[in-house]
Amino acid sequence: MSDETPEKATPHAGEPGTVAVTVEGKKGAPATYKASLTSEAPKLRIKDLGVTYIDRHGRSTEAVREVSLDILDKPGIGEVVVFLGPSGCGKSTILKSVAGLLPPTRGEVLVEGKPVTGVGRDRGMVFQAYTSFGWLTVRENVEYGLRLRSIPRDERRKLSDKYLKSVGLDEFADHYPKDLSGGMKQRVAIARTLINQPKLVLMDEPFGALDPQTRWGMQSLLLDVSRSEDNTILFVTHDVSEAVYLADTIYVLAPRPTHILHRIDVPFFANRDIGLKSSTEFRNVEKKLLDLLYSPAG
Ligand SMILES: Nc1ncnc2c1ncn2[C@@H]1O[C@H](COP(=O)(O)OP(=O)(O)OP(=O)(O)O)[C@@H](O)[C@H]1O
Numbered sequence: 001m002s003d004e005t006p007e008k009a010t011p012h013a014g015e016p017g018t019v020a021v022t023v024e025g026k027k028g029a030p031a032t033y034k035a036s037l038t039s040e041a042p043k044l045r046i047k048d049l050g051v052t053y054i055d056r057h058g059r060s061t062e063a064v065r066e067v068s069l070d071i072l073d074k075p076g077i078g079e080v081v082v083f084l085g086p087s088g089c090g091k092s093t094i095l096k097s098v099a100g101l102l103p104p105t106r107g108e109v110l111v112e113g114k115p116v117t118g119v120g121r122d123r124g125m126v127f128q129a130y131t132s133f134g135w136l137t138v139r140e141n142v143e144y145g146l147r148l149r150s151i152p153r154d155e156r157r158k159l160s161d162k163y164l165k166s167v168g169l170d171e172f173a174d175h176y177p178k179d180l181s182g183g184m185k186q187r188v189a190i191a192r193t194l195i196n197q198p199k200l201v202l203m204d205e206p207f208g209a210l211d212p213q214t215r216w217g218m219q220s221l222l223l224d225v226s227r228s229e230d231n232t233i234l235f236v237t238h239d240v241s242e243a244v245y246l247a248d249t250i251y252v253l254a255p256r257p258t259h260i261l262h263r264i265d266v267p268f269f270a271n272r273d274i275g276l277k278s279s280t281e282f283r284n285v286e287k288k289l290l291d292l293l294y295s296p297a298g
């Protein structure tokens with residue numbers, strides 16, 4: 001049958017000089033990931049997670065099937081963990097379960113040993129769609145979470161100065177979102193999330209709607225910011241190049257109902273700058289990922 005025949009890799013255009021992939025319907029190398037959960041309480045544990053949606057007509061869609069992983073805390077270091085998988089596989093569903101926006105059908109999510117039962121300040125989410133409040137200035141948007149917690153004005157100001165600067169928006173503090181470009185709006189969302197200093201930052205294809213050049217800039221900015229914040233970023237993408245550029249660890253996800261096929265530890269690149277993307281070392285990791293996604297199953 002044709003859908004059992006491994007097809008040749010057909011990367012479609014992503015960023016210039018990079019590869020974006022659609023792995024849906026393709027059969028890749030056999031899964032190599034086997035969950036082994038530690039005995040200690042990790043920063044994040046996803047245990048036997050399963051999510052099946054039931055719509056109002058009673059039809060069910062199994063989105064996530066048995067996802068288990070541990071992300072350990074690396075004190076003092078920001079870490080980026082990427083979920084790479086095809087459109088519709090269940091990436092947002094996993095992230096929403098971690099965020100506490102969606103109760104799992106099976107299994108559980110634990111942050112530092114505590115079961116997630118709803119949204120919480122220890123987790124912050126940046127969505128693909130721009131989510132700034134149009135009636136608030138950039139600074140008011142960024143300070144929003146602090147205001148909800150009744151943090152005094154002076155302290156809010158100090159923190160918003162810091163985070164607006166870290167995303168390069170200090171000169172736009174008094175502007176409204178409508179006056180900003182897409183990349184700038186996402187920087188507002190990132191600052192608004194980071195200012196609450198969550199342990200886990202959940203980013204669901206946050207740069208998907210940006211033009212390639214802006215996207216590169218945002219990737220570098222994210223790496224800069226993650227170096228100065230001691231948090232773990234869970235980043236969802238379908239772009240192989242973006243995954244390799246950002247990640248310390250990549251989980252490759254299967255089409256729906258999703259589960260983890262592979263876990264890749266990305267080698268430490270001394271300089272993660274834009275030139276890296278055309279280096280042989282970088283290309284080799286990209287190629288390895290593409291091979292895993294597309295090579296004939298054994
Ligand atoms: N609220 C819902 N009700 C019913 N089915 C849903 C709901 N949300 C998602 N699904 C289904 O679950 C599956 C996984 O969806 P999800 O949004 O997690 O995928 P994704 O990997 O994030 O996709 P994309 O890359 O396109 O954002 C899809 O088949 C989708 O149609």
Ligand SMILES: [Mg+2]
Nearest residue numbers: 091092093204
């Ligand atoms: Mg999604």
